[in-house]
Structures are given as structure tokens and as C-alpha cells.
Amino acid sequence: MILTHFNAALLFSIFASTVFGITQREGARDQFRYGLYCFAMFMGGLLVAGWVMWALRH
Amino acid sequence: MPETITRKETPVTSKPATSNMSVFAPAIGWLIPGAGHLIQKRWIRGLLLMGSVVIMFVLGLLMQGRVYRPNGGDILDILGFVGDIGAGGLYIVTRALDAGHGIVAHATADYGTKYIIVAGLLNFISVADAYHIAIGKKS
Numbered sequence: 001m002i003l004t005h006f007n008a009a010l011l012f013s014i015f016a017s018t019v020f021g022i023t024q025r026e027g028a029r030d031q032f033r034y035g036l037y038c039f040a041m042f043m044g045g046l047l048v049a050g051w052v053m054w055a056l057r058h
Numbered sequence: 059m060p061e062t063i064t065r066k067e068t069p070v071t072s073k074p075a076t077s078n079m080s081v082f083a084p085a086i087g088w089l090i091p092g093a094g095h096l097i098q099k100r101w102i103r104g105l106l107l108m109g110s111v112v113i114m115f116v117l118g119l120l121m122q123g124r125v126y127r128p129n130g131g132d133i134l135d136i137l138g139f140v141g142d143i144g145a146g147g148l149y150i151v152t153r154a155l156d157a158g159h160g161i162v163a164h165a166t167a168d169y170g171t172k173y174i175i176v177a178g179l180l181n182f183i184s185v186a187d188a189y190h191i192a193i194g195k196k197s
Contacts, residue, residue: 001120001166008169011117012176015110019180022103023187026196 006046013042080192087188088146091181094188107184115148115177123170125149125158138171144178144185 021035087094092108126138142149152158160167190196
């Protein structure tokens, strides 16, 4: 199975955020919000790192 | 003048809960990811944790990730083994089937190795959460 870098990072973010959300907060609402926050941070970091690498290359 | 002796009440020290569940839930949660929550009737949380850890571990194997064996060599290899062992039953089954001999032939194979390690580490967090629920620290 070969995934693209983006898809691999996307799946990683989804699963890690799910576990972080459930384990680090109490109450369904807070868990959901924290999971979304972690997912946004993962994806934001991914996009920023991607553009930084692009800038370094060009 | 008579002195009145006032006896201070010593606070009752609460012993940590050492019920069977506080031992059983983390143990079963390590062996079967998410099961520590399921046996405590946290159905949705348990299923989500189980799905996340199991899918991540299996994807790692499908990406030809490497499963670390017990070793005393390079520090990163030792830490890789510590991460992998967190997946509990998944790790035992994988070793029993002699799978996870991935050779890093492409970039996603390295992702696979990391997926397997992180699945184990996430299961460690899930086990700690099951323990906290068992002792009543978390609802």
C-alpha cells in the first residue's frame, strides 16, 4: 500500500486527534472540540511545514 | 485553671481505589486496544479508540512498516520497540505471524513504521485513560 505524503499525514492526524480528544478532555462536547483543535493543529503544521520546505527549495 | 483539651480530628486519608477494575481495565486495554473502556461501559469511546489504534497499526503494516524486535542496540531501535509494544495484542499477533519485516524501499514504508510506533503510544494513553476511569478520577 502506497499513500501520498499528504494522505499519510491526513490519516495520521485523524487517528491521533481522535485519541487525544477522547483521552485529554472530559465530556463529549469538550472531547469533540479538543479533537478538532488537535486535527486543525496537525493540518496547519503540515501545510506550514510543506510551504517552508517549498520556499527552501526555491 | 483547667485546660480544655481539644482533640484535633485527623483527616481520613482516602486510600487509592484498588478495585479489581483498576487493574483489569488497563491490562485488558493494553491487550485489546479500547477494551479497557468497553468493559467499563464507555461504548462509543472504546470503539473509537479501538478503531483508531487498530486501523493505524494495520495501515502501518500494509505500508510495509517495520515492527521492532526486542533489542539492546541503537537507542532509536530500543525506543521503537517500546512504542511498538504499546499495541499489546496487535504486537503479539504480528510477531506470532512473523509479519512486519518491512524494508524501507519507499518513503511511505517509513511512514508505516511510524504509524505502528504511534499506534502503540496512543494505546498507552488509552490505557492510562481507562485506569483513570476505573479509579474514578475521570467520568
